[in-house]
Amino acid sequence: MASKKQFVVIGLGRFGGSVCKELVRLGNEVLALDTDEQKVNEFAKYATHAVVADSTDERALISLGIRNFDSVIVAIGDNIQASILTTLLLKEIGVKHVCVKARNTYHHKVLVKIGADRVVHPESDMGRRIAQQMSDENVIDFIELSDEYSIVELIASPKIEGKTLIDLNIRARFGITILAIKKGNDIDISPLPNYQISHKDLLIVIGHNDDIKRFEDQVM
Incomplete structure (x- = not known):
């Protein structure tokens, strides 16, 4: 039987939202995080915990105990700068596995250079497929x-x-x-x-x- 895992999903847009829902459906624990309170409230009924927080704030990440989770999915949408800084902070504070959504090839290359463990492109690697593979070895x-x-x-x-x-x-x-x-x-x-x-x-x-x-x- 596949063991339950603990995930953090940062960014609750279409991609992050689909990953969050599927991970929960598969029996995992999920901390959903976004700066938009409306989105957090929407996903409170799906996720194990849902929190309004700024993922570019190192103190906020540490206070949430994010380094103790099995994996973090960075699904930040249009703000490439926030995506890159969040990924950098996650690796610096010791998160074991960071999977990041990339918008383009340049973004992908930067994410790899700063230590992202996996980079995905939602247009070719949809949320449900990623969730299935990450949830169950x-x-x-x-x-x-x-x-x-x-x-x-x-x-x-x-x-x-x-x-x-x-x-x-x-x-x-x-x-x-x-x-x-x-x-x-x-x-x-x-x-x-x-x-x-x-x-x-x-x-x-x-x-x-x-x-x-x-x-x-x-x-x-």
Whole structure:
């Protein structure tokens, strides 16, 4: 079962808001932060905690205990200067992992130089996909087919080492389908029921989001 993590989302626009909601839906704790009180009030019903604060104020960040969180997502919109300064402060105070939204290539390069651990471009790497990957170390890749159905690439845990697809009875128990299994550079499309799973095999599954999550929680 994927362990609960603690995140901070700074900037509650469309991108930051979608990441915040998805992280909470996945069972994580989220501190939502913005300078706009109206946005903070809007997300108070979604986030574990929602705070009005200036992320370019080092004392404010320290007082919130941000260095103790697993990861911080900087989703500040139009203010590139605030985005860069926030990222710099977060790394200086010892935040373990900082993921930052970039507006352009120049912004991306600066963020990398000042220590951002991950830089994303929302137009090509949408909020839900980032949230899925960051929330759960078992999820290697995620393709959203609709609001309810997805294709997810999951890494096999030691818990199912040596078991066959027959042993797991995945379709009957969870209603999801194994499309393929990747082992290193090899891929087995529509694997046979007697396929024996090895640790770190990549299982490519398709199904309802709730069923996939249930499979992961109970089996992986």
